[in-house]
Amino acid sequence: MGLLIEGRWQDQWYDTKSTGGAFVRPETQFRQWVKADGSTPYRPEAGRYHLFVSLACPWAHRTLIMRALKRLEGVIGVSVVDPLMGKEGWTFAEPDPVTGSTRLYEVYAKAKPDYTGRVTVPVLWDKKTGTIVNNESAEIIRILNSEFDEFGDASLDFYPADLAEEIDRVNAFVYDRINNGVYKAGFATSQEKYEQAFDALFDALDGLDTRLATQRYLVGNRLTEADWRLFTTLVRFDAVYVGHFKCNLRRIADYPNLSGYLRDLYQVPGVAGTVNFEHIKRHYYASHTMINPTGIVPKGPALDLESPHDRARLG
Numbered sequence: 001m002g003l004l005i006e007g008r009w010q011d012q013w014y015d016t017k018s019t020g021g022a023f024v025r026p027e028t029q030f031r032q033w034v035k036a037d038g039s040t041p042y043r044p045e046a047g048r049y050h051l052f053v054s055l056a057c058p059w060a061h062r063t064l065i066m067r068a069l070k071r072l073e074g075v076i077g078v079s080v081v082d083p084l085m086g087k088e089g090w091t092f093a094e095p096d097p098v099t100g101s102t103r104l105y106e107v108y109a110k111a112k113p114d115y116t117g118r119v120t121v122p123v124l125w126d127k128k129t130g131t132i133v134n135n136e137s138a139e140i141i142r143i144l145n146s147e148f149d150e151f152g153d154a155s156l157d158f159y160p161a162d163l164a165e166e167i168d169r170v171n172a173f174v175y176d177r178i179n180n181g182v183y184k185a186g187f188a189t190s191q192e193k194y195e196q197a198f199d200a201l202f203d204a205l206d207g208l209d210t211r212l213a214t215q216r217y218l219v220g221n222r223l224t225e226a227d228w229r230l231f232t233t234l235v236r237f238d239a240v241y242v243g244h245f246k247c248n249l250r251r252i253a254d255y256p257n258l259s260g261y262l263r264d265l266y267q268v269p270g271v272a273g274t275v276n277f278e279h280i281k282r283h284y285y286a287s288h289t290m291i292n293p294t295g296i297v298p299k300g301p302a303l304d305l306e307s308p309h310d311r312a313r314l315g
Contacts, residue, residue: 002089002105003118009105011087013290014187021190023183023197028136029117034124036147042126042133044148049133050077050098051140052107052123054090055276056283058179058232059137060122065228066144068270070152076144081121083279085287089119098127108132138171141225158225166219170226174218177204179233186245186291194246202249205258212257216264216314223268231265234258238301239277240284244291253303263309272305 002011016023034042034049051067053060067076079097081090081104090104101107105119111132124134124143134140145158159167177200184197208230211218218226233241234252241247253259266272285297 001085001118002087004105004108004115006116007109007113009088009103011089016187016189016193020193021188022193023187025180025183026118028120029115030111030123030132030135031139032133033139034133034143034147036150041129044150045128046075046151047077048126048128049075050079050125050127052079052081052096052104052121052125054081054083054085054121054283055274055279056083057121058236059120061232061274062137062228063122063124063140063144064274065232065271066141066158066225068274069156069158069268070144070148072144072148072152075148075151083283083287085283090121098125138229141228145225158223158228160220160222160224163220163222163224167224167226170218171229173204174208174226174230174233177201178208179229182233182237182241182245182247185247186241186288198247198249201247205250205252205255209255209257212261214314216261216311221315227265231262231271234262235266235275235305236280236284238303239281243298244284244288260309260311263305263307264311266305267309275305277303 001013002009004010014023032042033040034044036044051063053064064078067073077098079092082093088103092102095102096107099107099110101110104121107123107125108115108119110130120135122135122137122140123132124140126133134143142159181197181201181204185194185201188194188197215221217223218230237247238251238253242251252262266275281297285292286295289295
């Protein structure tokens with residue numbers, strides 16, 4: 001995972017020396033919005049916007065799920081990077097047909113030639129102006145949820161106004177303890193910081209398992225973005241985070257409610273097609289050589305996400 005410094009690529013891992021061994025995720029920088037009301041230069045149009053994603057990345061996975069559920073596959077195109085992230089960061093197996101790039105950092109440089117920062121997925125690209133609109137997954141999923149209803153399924157709203165405050169509260173908790181929590185454990189370079197993240201992670205998972213004993217979903221007993229934001233971490237947990245990130249107190253399979261909840265979400269029509277365990281395992285185990293120097297990708301575990309979940313009884 002490198003970065004651009006004034007438009008020049010540098011193969012540099014995250015600096016944990018200055019943080020006492022803690023992993024600190026930098027803020028994303030492209031934060032414009034597509035708005036149907038015309039309040040920004042970016043209006044929703046079929047064929048105008050394009051997503052750059054990794055099938056391995058949980059943050060990019062959110063956008064693929066929202067695109068599928070809102071039936072925007074024919075409206076917003078997608079380019080998928082190679083699962084193996086090496087010295088040149090995210091790369092394309094063949095030149096990207098939208099920008100002609102072979103490396104994702106070239107896409108960033110096209111948008112801002114003097115860009116300084118990490119080169120991450122997802123990226124929402126505007127083909128009309130030739131720039132990045134947004135590279136913050138939390139905002140991209142809200143753009144897809146509400147601003148393309150003229151073209152997609154307007155009947156689905158994963159961020160309803162009456163639940164927005166509670167969704168935001170749950171999102172903040174899940175992001176800090178779980179979504180980013182697995183990275184804070186996995187990328188820590190001190191025992192103390194690792195154990196702090198580890199304890200916070202499993203305290204949060206324990207609490208959510210209790211919460212899901214009496215309600216089917218996280219907020220308001222209906223599917224919201226909070227569920228999809230949690231899902232992309234849960235679906236990777238047993239395959240990657242338990243072993244690779246040393247998050248091994250319990251598997252999701254060991255939680256009676258979280259495990260059924262995971263299967264419930266996985267079985268929502270359109271979601272399973274966005275999950276690619278080959279890309280997920282190859283990326284984490286073969287790319288993070290500072291954690292797994294041999295690059296060996298495990299064959300397991302055996303996961304049965306299609307088995308009955310019995311969650312419908314909760315309403």
